[in-house]
Amino acid sequence: xxxxxxxxxxxxxxxxxxxxxxxxxxxxxxxxxxxxxxxxxxxxxxxxxxxxxxxxxxxxxxxxxxxxxxxxxxxxxxxxxxxxxxxxxxxxxxxxxxxxxxxxxxxxxxxxxxxxxxxxxxxxxxxxxxxxxxxxxxxxxxxxxxxxxxxxxxx
Amino acid sequence: xxxxxxxxxxxxxxxxxxxxxxxxxxxxxxxxxxxxxxxxxxxxxxxxxxxxxxxxxxxxxxxxxxxxxxxxxxxxxxxxxxxxxxxxxxxxxxxxxxxxxxxxxxxxxxxxxxxxxxxxxxxxxxxxxxxxxxxxxxxxxxxxxxxxxxxxxxx
Numbered sequence: 001x002x003x004x005x006x007x008x009x010x011x012x013x014x015x016x017x018x019x020x021x022x023x024x025x026x027x028x029x030x031x032x033x034x035x036x037x038x039x040x041x042x043x044x045x046x047x048x049x050x051x052x053x054x055x056x057x058x059x060x061x062x063x064x065x066x067x068x069x070x071x072x073x074x075x076x077x078x079x080x081x082x083x084x085x086x087x088x089x090x091x092x093x094x095x096x097x098x099x100x101x102x103x104x105x106x107x108x109x110x111x112x113x114x115x116x117x118x119x120x121x122x123x124x125x126x127x128x129x130x131x132x133x134x135x136x137x138x139x140x141x142x143x144x145x146x147x148x149x150x151x152x153x154x155x
Numbered sequence: 156x157x158x159x160x161x162x163x164x165x166x167x168x169x170x171x172x173x174x175x176x177x178x179x180x181x182x183x184x185x186x187x188x189x190x191x192x193x194x195x196x197x198x199x200x201x202x203x204x205x206x207x208x209x210x211x212x213x214x215x216x217x218x219x220x221x222x223x224x225x226x227x228x229x230x231x232x233x234x235x236x237x238x239x240x241x242x243x244x245x246x247x248x249x250x251x252x253x254x255x256x257x258x259x260x261x262x263x264x265x266x267x268x269x270x271x272x273x274x275x276x277x278x279x280x281x282x283x284x285x286x287x288x289x290x291x292x293x294x295x296x297x298x299x300x301x302x303x304x305x306x307x308x309x310x
Contacts, residue, residue, distance in 0.1 A: 040238075043237060049232035080187070112307065122306050126281060149300070149302025151280075
């Protein structure tokens with residue numbers, strides 16, 4: 001089975017447990033997610049916000065009926081770059097058991113194609129400085145680490 | 156006159172020439188903006204997209220009736236962080252003639268207050284690696300440069 005057999009589609013509410021499981025399944029994610037059955041209601045409220053906004057696409061990758069990857073693609077209108085539309089990706093995950101099979105690359109190629117279709121001039125993302133493998137992964141796809149990503153927690 | 160005399164408000168179409176002038180007024184911006192009278196229509200289309208979306212706030216800082224700063228604040232629903240709302244800032248500029256007066260700090264404090272009001276758990280931004288003064292500026296406000304910001308141009 002090849003990565004090309006992965007189907008990408010809009011996530012539904014029923015996909016949320018799989019999505020949250022993948023978000024939680026690494027060192028950083030495990031500290032901030034709450035994997036319970038049922039999931040905390042806050043996940044479902046966020047899903048509704050995302051789902052009703054045409055500038056947001058919560059995507060899953062599916063193979064043999066199983067959700068094996070996820071990403072959140074957003075389209076951000078901007079005044080800068082002569083009013084250019086930006087695409088931004090957040091929350092990219094591939095099921096850990098399937099790392100190294102090229103599924104992440106297929107997902108990101110899908111993202112770039114989708115961003116082109118919608119007229120974005122750039123795809124942007126941030127990745128934690130500690131995720132060195134991720135930096136190399138994105139560089140292989142042509143991304144350039146030109147920026148410093150800064151955050152302040154309000155909690 | 157102190158920075159506290161700056162009034163922050165939603166930008167109108169009539170503010171666009173001032174906004175674009177400030178975006179263009181530095182080394183990186185001058186390469187990508189087109190400052191003409193009238194402005195290229197693409198700026199106005201982007202403004203309409205931003206203006207009709209309640210998750211986007213294009214803001215100007217005004218002093219004595221003159222626009223002296225701008226920023227684009229956006230609220231991004233997300234599944235991660237237990238469905239936590241993110242605030243993101245792009246296109247932050249203060250009129251170059253007024254640098255060093257604390258106006259940028261006032262703008263960012265306004266952003267953090269606004270983000271709290273709307274329930275965001277984080278404010279995030281990226282800044283070009285070459286903008287070392289900006290990194291220090293944001294660090295003084297409490298931002299942490301924890302991420303690498305990566306981009307790929309689709310043009």
